[in-house]
Amino acid sequence: MNRLPFSAALTALALGTAACGPETNRLTPVSNPSIYSVNQPVVQTTNYVFDLSSAGAGLPASEQGRLADWFEGLDLRYGDRVYVQDAGYYGAARDDVASVVGNFGLLLSDGAPVTAGPVAPGAVRVIVTRASASVPGCPIWEDPLVGAPEQTSTNFGCATNSNLAGMIADPNDLVRGQTSRGDRDFVTGTKPVRGYRDRQPTGAK
Template identity: 45%
Template sequence: MRIISRALITALGLSVAACGSTTANRSVYSERQPVVSKSNFVLDLSAGNGGLSTAEQNRLSGWLDALELGYGDRVSIDDPSYSASAVAKAAVDTIVADYGLLVSETAPVTEGNVPAGLMRVVVTRTSASVPGCPDFSHRSHTDFQARTSANYGCGTNGTLAAMIANPEDLVRGQGADGENQAQASKAIRAYRDKKVGGQ
């Protein structure tokens, strides 16, 4: 009986140790990272050969105001039947430009087909959050294995997710396409080549 009880205690001890070793986070990386989610908002507009009517332009402006369109949002036009005229698309460009944005050339795939004779304006918005933060579930837990707590990094990552202007930058960052690197480094070169005065 004594041997069986010792074996049982040893087995339980090994199982607990195994659980601790598989879930131990002894690095300085936080377990909970920012998660970026994307949502598409659509508005179908009647766009004939004469362009957008005043009523449709007011509809679009009111819709963009309700969405509080701003930096980080992406606006695109979905016109699979090519029924919208260039004048109508130019009117959308002008309205979107009032918000400090440009209309993207490619539109994302949205739910449902665009009805014939209509033009779909798509606003793509991304948001970042850190699910499960803060986590005080192990607040009073004493750890002798030097593991990082589940709440470690929640403050930093949560603040980053709340403050970042364009959450897509957390996924792929900003590209340098179309930028003139020689022009960008002009100020640095002028600073380095500057002669020190007073000598």
């Protein structure tokens, strides 16, 4: 069985999606008489693509090892979306990919984004979509001179929203927040609170 060439082709999708927020009504950092923060986080996504060989009965152990090494190289983490796209052998190969993904604490996502080039017959294409958030242009120090009309500083919102973009675990939540799946597990929901309350104070010893 011939291996497919390593195709860690990353497709930078310039999906500059504004991370929610109302219309700015043509406000700009230099012309903003309101208290609305024009400097908002922007979310961009990048697709990483990896093709694997499949014999139709799943992924060989060697291909599963290559996939795990690729995930480690990408530093696969929470917030990443992992998809499977193949040319016909969807069942067993998908299960094998899901098993490898599960070792990184993630689940496969349904569907798959559009990527460049067709999937070769008998091949399995794994796609990792990673989102990043930032506030373009910040900091901004272009405040008018004394005597200009009263307005919000051009740098208003840069610090808060840049920190938010840097700390959020899943930047996709800035575009669309988490939705309930209907499984209300009260034990899981109260576990962080219980752990916080039962923890010994740091100065106890």
